[in-house]
Amino acid sequence: TMTIHSEEHIVDVHVRSGVYSSDTIFDYTHGYIATRLFSRNACFIMKIKKEYIPELREIGHLAFERQTMKDVYSPNNVWAQFQAGNSRLGHLKDWILYGKHIENLCTGLPLYE
Secondary structure (H helix, E strand, O other), rough: EEEEEOOOOOOEEEEEHHHHHHHEEEEEOOOOEEEEOOOEEEEEEEEEEOOOOOOOOHHHHHHHHHHHHHHOOOOOOOOOOOOOOOOOOOOOOHHHHOOHHHHHOOOOOOEEO
16 A cells, blocks of 8 residues: 655555565655565665656656556566665664654664665
């Protein structure tokens, strides 16, 4: 499911798919995306790159297109690939940079950038 909060410039995406379940926050105000993978008990954070990530006003339209064309696409397609690296727990300076929505999603989990 996807929820778009236009006034806060936030998009919440919840994927419920057993071992592949995840929650993702697109925070357009702070310019970051955070994905919490439940199977790994970890949070992955990346900078929004405008050439790859749709703008907030486009994302709802793209979600609608995806829903209507669902049988064309495989539900197993993933738009990002994460590589294991060094993790750390977030600190106050991280939460100032990433914002409260990502802090709420990722507090207490190892962070991978």
